[in-house]
Amino acid sequence: MSIFSPQPRGPIYQTEAGKTVFGVLAKFANPGALVHGAEAVRDAGYKRWDTHSPFPVHDMEESMGIKGWLLTPLMYIIGGGALTGFLVAGAMQYWITHVDYEMVVQGKPTDAWESFVPVSFELTVLFTAFSTLIGMLALNGLPRHHHPLFTSDAFLKASDDEFFVSIEASDPAFDPEKTRSLLADAGALSIELVEED
Amino acid sequence: MSAINPDKLTADRLAGLAPRAERERPKDPLGDGTLVEDPALDPPLVLGNPSFGDITNMVASYAEKPIGLWWLIVFLTGANLFGLLQVMLIYLITTGVGVWGLNNQVDWAWDITNFVFWIGIGHAGTLISAILCLFKQNWRTAVNRAAEAMTIFAVICAGIFPGVHVGRVWFAWFLFPIPNYNYIWPNFRSPLLWDVFAVSTYATVSALFWYMGMIPDLATFRDRAVKRIREGVANPFKLEPPLWFPAAPMPSLKLPFTADHVRAFIYGFLSLGWRFSGRHWYRYEKAYLILAGISTPLVLSVHSIVSFDFATSQVPGWHTTIFPPYFVAGAVFGGFAMVLFLLIPLRILMRDFSRLVTLRHLELMAKIILVTGTMVGFAYSMEFFIAWYGGNKFELDVFANNRVKPDIFFKDGAPYWWAYWSMIFCNVVTPQVFWFKKMRQNPAVIWVVALFVTIGMWFERFVIIVTSIHRAWLPGEWHMFFPTPVDILTFVGSCGLFLMLFMLFLKFIPVFAMAELKAVLPQASPHYGHSGGHGGGHGDDHGGDSHDAGQSTVIASADADEKELG
Numbered sequence: 001m002s003i004f005s006p007q008p009r010g011p012i013y014q015t016e017a018g019k020t021v022f023g024v025l026a027k028f029a030n031p032g033a034l035v036h037g038a039e040a041v042r043d044a045g046y047k048r049w050d051t052h053s054p055f056p057v058h059d060m061e062e063s064m065g066i067k068g069w070l071l072t073p074l075m076y077i078i079g080g081g082a083l084t085g086f087l088v089a090g091a092m093q094y095w096i097t098h099v100d101y102e103m104v105v106q107g108k109p110t111d112a113w114e115s116f117v118p119v120s121f122e123l124t125v126l127f128t129a130f131s132t133l134i135g136m137l138a139l140n141g142l143p144r145h146h147h148p149l150f151t152s153d154a155f156l157k158a159s160d161d162e163f164f165v166s167i168e169a170s171d172p173a174f175d176p177e178k179t180r181s182l183l184a185d186a187g188a189l190s191i192e193l194v195e196e197d
Numbered sequence: 198m199s200a201i202n203p204d205k206l207t208a209d210r211l212a213g214l215a216p217r218a219e220r221e222r223p224k225d226p227l228g229d230g231t232l233v234e235d236p237a238l239d240p241p242l243v244l245g246n247p248s249f250g251d252i253t254n255m256v257a258s259y260a261e262k263p264i265g266l267w268w269l270i271v272f273l274t275g276a277n278l279f280g281l282l283q284v285m286l287i288y289l290i291t292t293g294v295g296v297w298g299l300n301n302q303v304d305w306a307w308d309i310t311n312f313v314f315w316i317g318i319g320h321a322g323t324l325i326s327a328i329l330c331l332f333k334q335n336w337r338t339a340v341n342r343a344a345e346a347m348t349i350f351a352v353i354c355a356g357i358f359p360g361v362h363v364g365r366v367w368f369a370w371f372l373f374p375i376p377n378y379n380y381i382w383p384n385f386r387s388p389l390l391w392d393v394f395a396v397s398t399y400a401t402v403s404a405l406f407w408y409m410g411m412i413p414d415l416a417t418f419r420d421r422a423v424k425r426i427r428e429g430v431a432n433p434f435k436l437e438p439p440l441w442f443p444a445a446p447m448p449s450l451k452l453p454f455t456a457d458h459v460r461a462f463i464y465g466f467l468s469l470g471w472r473f474s475g476r477h478w479y480r481y482e483k484a485y486l487i488l489a490g491i492s493t494p495l496v497l498s499v500h501s502i503v504s505f506d507f508a509t510s511q512v513p514g515w516h517t518t519i520f521p522p523y524f525v526a527g528a529v530f531g532g533f534a535m536v537l538f539l540l541i542p543l544r545i546l547m548r549d550f551s552r553l554v555t556l557r558h559l560e561l562m563a564k565i566i567l568v569t570g571t572m573v574g575f576a577y578s579m580e581f582f583i584a585w586y587g588g589n590k591f592e593l594d595v596f597a598n599n600r601v602k603p604d605i606f607f608k609d610g611a612p613y614w615w616a617y618w619s620m621i622f623c624n625v626v627t628p629q630v631f632w633f634k635k636m637r638q639n640p641a642v643i644w645v646v647a648l649f650v651t652i653g654m655w656f657e658r659f660v661i662i663v664t665s666i667h668r669a670w671l672p673g674e675w676h677m678f679f680p681t682p683v684d685i686l687t688f689v690g691s692c693g694l695f696l697m698l699f700m701l702f703l704k705f706i707p708v709f710a711m712a713e714l715k716a717v718l719p720q721a722s723p724h725y726g727h728s729g730g731h732g733g734g735h736g737d738d739h740g741g742d743s744h745d746a747g748q749s750t751v752i753a754s755a756d757a758d759e760k761e762l763g
Contacts, residue, residue, distance in 0.1 A: 030720065030725070030726075031720070031721055031722065031723045031725070032722075032723045032724065032725060032726065034723075035723040038475070050475055050476055051474070051475035052472060052473045052474055052475070053473060053475065054249055054253075054413075054417070054473060054711075054712060055249075055413075055478075055712040055713070055715040055716035055721060056479070056481070056482050056712070056716060057475070057478075057721070057723060058721075058722060058723060059723070060475045060478065060479070061475075061479045064475050064476070066476060066479060067479075070476060070479055070480065071479070071483055074480055074483065074484065078484075092374065093385045096374060096385065097382075097385050097386075100382065101380070101381060101382040103384065105384055105386045105387075106386065108386065115385060115386040116385060118388075118391040118394070118395065118498070118502055118505070119385060119390070119391055119394045121494075121498060122391075122394040122395050122398040122495075122498070122502075123394065123398070125398055125402060125491050125492075125498075126401060126402060128487075128491050129401070129402040129406070129488060129492075130405070132484045132487050132488050132491075133405050133484065133488070135484070136409075136480050136484035137469060139480055140474070140477045140480055140481070142469045142470050142471065142477070143469035143470050144469070144470035146470070147470060147472055149472055153424070153427060155472075156420040156421075156423055156424045157420075157424075158420075158472070158473045159253075159413070159416050159417040159419075159420040159421075159473055160249065160250055160253045160417065160420070160421070161248060161249035161250040161253065161715075
C-alpha cells in the first residue's frame with residue numbers, strides 16, 4: 001500500500017481462537033492464472049490486496065489496475081533528488097570557488113561555470129540514484145521487519161516458483177464467504193487464512 | 198476458362214494439410230544448441246528447459262552446498278596476496294613513495310597505470326547492467342550480477358592507488374571538499390578533483406544498482422533458509438569433509454542455532470522484508486529502469502573524466518581530444534575481457550554454470566570484444582595520425598621516438614618500444630581472430646584472447662602514462678622508469694584482493710539474477726501455453742511480448758507455417 005494514499009478500512013475479523021485475521025492468501029498455478037486472478041479481484045473492486053510472484057509478471061500493473069498513479073510519487077522523489085544534487089553541486093562549487101576561497105587558476109574568472117559541469121553531473125547522478133532506491137523502498141513500505149504473510153508456510157514459495165494473490169481482511173469489500181468464492185472462481189488452487197500475529 | 202471455386206480449392210488444400218514436424222535445430226559440433234543461425238529461432242537463454250524452481254535450486258546451490266576444493270585454493274591464494282598488498286601499503290606509507298620506482302620526471306607510473314587499469318575493468322559491469330538493459334538485451338540476465346560484482350571489486354582495487362600515491366595518505370581527505378581549520382578548499386577546476394567525484398559516484402551508484410538488483414534474490418535465499426528451519430531440516434554448522442577423503446570425521450559445532458538461522462538473519466536483514474508484491478515489483482521495475490538510465494551516462498562519464506586527467510594537461514601524448522571516447526571504448530574492451538576471463542573457467546568449475554552462461558553469451562561478448570578492440574585500434578591510429586597531421590613536433594616526437602621506434606634498431610629510439618608493441622599486438626591484433634565464427638564460438642580461444650586483452654589494456658595505460666612523460670622537452674629531463682619489487686607486488690596484491698572478493702561473491706551472494714532469469718523464461722509470459730490468444734479480459738495492447746524468448750519462438754514458427762500455407 002502506498003503510504004500516500006491510505007485506503008478506508010473495513011470491519012476487523014477474528015478467528016475462533018481470537019486472533020485478528022490479516023486476510024486470505026490464494027495460490028495460482030502460473031503467471032497466466034495469476035493475471036486472471038488479479039483481474040477478477042480488481043474488477044470486484046478490492047483496494048487492499050496484492051499479487052505475489054517470484055519475478056515481475058509482464059503487464060501485471062494493468063491487471064491490478066495500478067498502472068500510472070502508483071508511480072507518480074516515486075517520479076517526484078527522483079526528480080527532486082536530481083534537482084537537489086544539481087543545485088547542491090552548483091551552489092557548493094560557486095560558493096567555494098567564487099565566494100569563500102577565491103583562487104585564480106589559469107587566469108580564468110572565479111565564477112566561470114564551465115569547470116563546474118563534471119562535478120555537477122556526477123552529484124546529480126549520485127543524488128538521483130539514492131533517491132531512486134530510497135524512494136522506491138519508502139513508497140513500498142520497506143524495509144519492514146515483519147509481515148503477517150510471512151507466517152504462512154506456503155507463502156515462502158512465492159520467492160521460488162509459486163504465485164499468490166493476497167486480500168486483506170481490512171478491505172471494505174472483504175467478506176469471508178464472497179472473497180473466498182471470488183478467488184476460487186478465478187482459478188485459485190488453494191486458499192489459506194492468514195492471521196496477524 | 199472454367200471458374201475455379203476458391204472455397205473448394207481451399208477446402209481441398211486444407212484437407213491435405215498435416216502439422217509440420219518440429220523444426221530441427223542445426224547440429225553444431227562445438228555448440229550447446231544456443232549458437233543458432235536461423236533468425237526465426239530464438240535460442241534458449243537457459244539450457245535444459247528449466248522450470249522456475251530449477252533456476253532457484255541451481256543458483257541457491259552455489260551458496261548452500263559445498264562449492265569445491267578449487268574455491269578454497271583460489272580464495273586462500275587471493276587472501277594471501279591481499280595480505281601481501283597490505284604489507285606493501287604499510288611499507289609504502291611508513292617509508293614514503295620512494296619505495297616505488299618513481300623519479301622526478303616520471304612521477305606517475307605504476308600507481309596511476311594500475312588505477313586506470315582497474316577502473317577500466319570496472320566498466321563492463323555497468324555497461325552490461327545499464328546499457329544492455331536499456332537495449333532490452335535479455336542475455337544480460339545471465340552475466341549481469343557477476344559483471345556488476347566485478348565492477349565493484351575492480352573499483353575498490355582502483356581506489357587504493359590514487360589514495361596511497363599522494364604520499365602522505367593521512368592528508369588524502371583533502372581530496373574531498375571538507376571544511377577544515379586551514380580554511381582552504383579543493384580546486385574545482387582540476388580534473389583530478391573531478392576524478393574524485395566521478396570515481397566515488399561511480400563506486401556508490403554501481404553498489405546501489407547491484408544491491409537493488411539483488412534484493413529479490415536475497416529474499417529468495419532468506420525464504421529457503423526459513424523454510425528449512427520451519428521444516429526442521431536446517432543445515433547445522435559443520436566443516437565439509439575434503440573431497441579427496443570423504444570419510445574424514447569432521448567436527449560439528451554444537452550451537453543453539455544452525456547455519457540456516459544465520460542465513461535467514463543476514464539475508465533477511467539485507468532483503469529488507471521484500472515480499473514479491475505486485476505493487477512493489479511495479480515500482481521496483483521502473484526504479485531499476487531509471488537507475489539503468491542514469492547509469493548509462495555515468496559509465497560513459499567516468500572514464501571520460503579519468504581521461505581528462507591526461508587530456509587537459511599540456512604534456513605531448515596526453516593533450517588530445519580523442520581521449521574521452523578512446524578511454525571509454527578501451528574500458529569496455531578491457532572490462533568485457535575480464536568478464537570472459539573469469540566466467541569461462543567457472544563454466545567448468547561450477548555446477549550448471551554452463552547452462553546459464555551459454556556459448557551464445559560468450560559469442561556475443563566476443564563480438565563486443567571485437568568491436569571495441571577495433572575501436573581502440575582506430576583510436577591508436579587516429580592518435581598517431583593527428584600527431585603527424587597536427588604539425589606539433591613534440592607530439593610526433595613522443596609517438597615516434599618514445600613509443601614506436603625500437604631503440605634496438607634506431608638511434609635515440611624508444612626504450613619502451615616493447616610496451617607499445619605488446620599493446621598493439623594484444624589489443625588490436627589478437628581480437629581480430631573473432632572475425633572467424635569457429636574462433637568466437639570456442640571458449641578456450643575466447644579465454645586466451647581475453648587474457649591477452651587484459652594484459653594489453655594494462656600496457657596501454659603504461660604506454661600512455663610512462664612513455665609520454667619519461668622523455669619530455671629537454672634531454673636533461675630524460676629519465677627511465679623501472680618498477681621496484683614494491684611496485685610489482687602492490688599490483689599483484691591488488692589482483693589478490695580482486696580475486697578474494699570475487700570468490701566471496703561466488704559463495705555468499707546470488708551469482709545470477711534469479712528473478713530476472715525467471716522473467717525471461719518462456720513460461721514466464723502470462724500468455725504461455727495458449728499460443729498468441731488473449732484470454733480473459735485483458736485484451737489491451739500486448740504487442741510488447743515479442744522480446745520474450747519462448748513466446749517469440751512460438752509466434753515465429755506459427756508465422757512460418759502460415760507462409761508455407763499461403
